[in-house]
Amino acid sequence: MRMHLSIAAGFLLLAGIGAAAAQDVVIAPEQETVxxxxxxKQPLASVKVPGVELNIGSTLPDTVELREVPETKYSYTVVDNRTVVVDPGTRKIIKVIE
Incomplete structure (x- = not known):
């Protein structure tokens, strides 16, 4: 029984580490400048997305149009007059530009 608990605890620890790593996307300073x-130079009209908080890690619905940022692997959009940088593969917010 004790061995099963140790194995389960190990899996939970690894799962927690994986989840934390997935949310910690670091944009290189030169890419942030780009x-x-x-x-x-390419402003977008602001959209409203009811029920979505503009926090890092929040996922934008498919109805929100994303615009690709050339020379990077990121996209962006403007929600509630705030520009957000998004991972286009997961649609998760990785940075809010103030």
Whole structure:
């Protein structure tokens, strides 16, 4: 019984580490500069997304149009007058640009 608990605890620990790593996307400083400059030059109209909090890790629904940022692997959109950088594969917010 004790061995089963140890194995289960190990799996939970690994699952927690994997989940934390998935949320910790770090944008390199040079890419952040590229993104900010592109967003300034290519403004989008703000959209409303009821029920979605603009936090890192929040997922945007498929109905929200994302615009690709050239020279990066990211996309962006504007929600409630706030620009958010999004991982286009998961549609998760990885940065909110103030």
């Amino acid at each position: 993104i900010k400059e592109y967003v300034k």
